[in-house]
Amino acid sequence: MPAALDLALIKTFLTVIDAKGFKPAAEQMYKTPAAVSQQIKRLEEILGKRVLERSNQGISLTSAGEILKEKGQRLLTLNYELLGDLRENELSGQLNFGAPTDYAPTLLQKLLPIFQTDFPRVLPNITLEPSRVLRRRVNAGTLDMAIVAREPGTNEGSELWTEEIAWFNSTLNGDEPARVGVLTTDCVLREHALHHLKESSCAFDLVLEAATVASLRDAVEAGFCRALLPTSMAERFAPAPLKNSLQTLQLSFCLIAGPRFDADTTKKVSAKFRRAL
Numbered sequence: 001m002p003a004a005l006d007l008a009l010i011k012t013f014l015t016v017i018d019a020k021g022f023k024p025a026a027e028q029m030y031k032t033p034a035a036v037s038q039q040i041k042r043l044e045e046i047l048g049k050r051v052l053e054r055s056n057q058g059i060s061l062t063s064a065g066e067i068l069k070e071k072g073q074r075l076l077t078l079n080y081e082l083l084g085d086l087r088e089n090e091l092s093g094q095l096n097f098g099a100p101t102d103y104a105p106t107l108l109q110k111l112l113p114i115f116q117t118d119f120p121r122v123l124p125n126i127t128l129e130p131s132r133v134l135r136r137r138v139n140a141g142t143l144d145m146a147i148v149a150r151e152p153g154t155n156e157g158s159e160l161w162t163e164e165i166a167w168f169n170s171t172l173n174g175d176e177p178a179r180v181g182v183l184t185t186d187c188v189l190r191e192h193a194l195h196h197l198k199e200s201s202c203a204f205d206l207v208l209e210a211a212t213v214a215s216l217r218d219a220v221e222a223g224f225c226r227a228l229l230p231t232s233m234a235e236r237f238a239p240a241p242l243k244n245s246l247q248t249l250q251l252s253f254c255l256i257a258g259p260r261f262d263a264d265t266t267k268k269v270s271a272k273f274r275r276a277l
Contacts, residue, residue, distance in 0.1 A: 010076060166249070
């Protein structure tokens with residue numbers, strides 16, 4: 001009797017393809033590259049064929065790998081659909097979902113697969129806008145759920161993650177006043193920046209107002225100004241604290257939901273998001 005295919009091995013294979021390598025796939029799956037390589041080896045032993053060619057240039061699919069990619073994805077999709085059909089009280093139907101524009105690439109990469117794997121009966125309709133716009137849309141009922149930056153001093157929603165925000169400047173010097181860039185949008189990060197500048201009594205010139213965090217980061221990298229940035233988006237820079245300032249700032253993100261979903265459902269979804277993030 002032919003050996004049954006292990007869906008976990010197929011999922012590993014598809015992850016390696018999507019990530020374009022064993023090491024990035026291992027990071028996504030919280031495994032070692034050796035463990036991922038061993039799973040691909042086991043899959044090839046079951047199939048009796050090589051599915052990936054390895055070289056110094058990376059990986060490529062064999063003819064058998066091309067077939068496995070197409071039909072393996074169908075197998076996983078059918079598996080998720082079956083689980084969704086048999087689960088009680090499962091989310092289903094169209095879900096109008098919002099996420100902050102500046103975090104869109106990371107969030108969509110990590111969260112969209114969750115809709116497929118854990119909520120296969122959901123059809124997500126994604127909106128990318130600033131947090132305060134998303135919050136208004138949830139309150140108005142035009143969005144069902146959204147990830148937003150939590151307002152200071154509140155405990156809204158179900159917390160997903162918290163990260164430090166800090167001042168960054170790629171060309172530190174002693175010149176005064178400081179050249180500063182801030183966001184133009186009505187948002188928590190802009191308010192933090194302006195408030196922190198006032199509290200620090202630092203002399204500054206506002207030389208840039210940008211629509212996105214990415215634009216602020218680019219301006220810092222170009223040496224044009226300093227800016228208050230989430231540390232996850234400024235990993236290649238060293239923090240450059242303002243003079244007379246010792247305060248550490250935090251930015252928290254949470255999942256909020258409209259009246260369509262009760263608190264238990266929101267917590268269930270947020271728990272799955274936290275594990276992915």
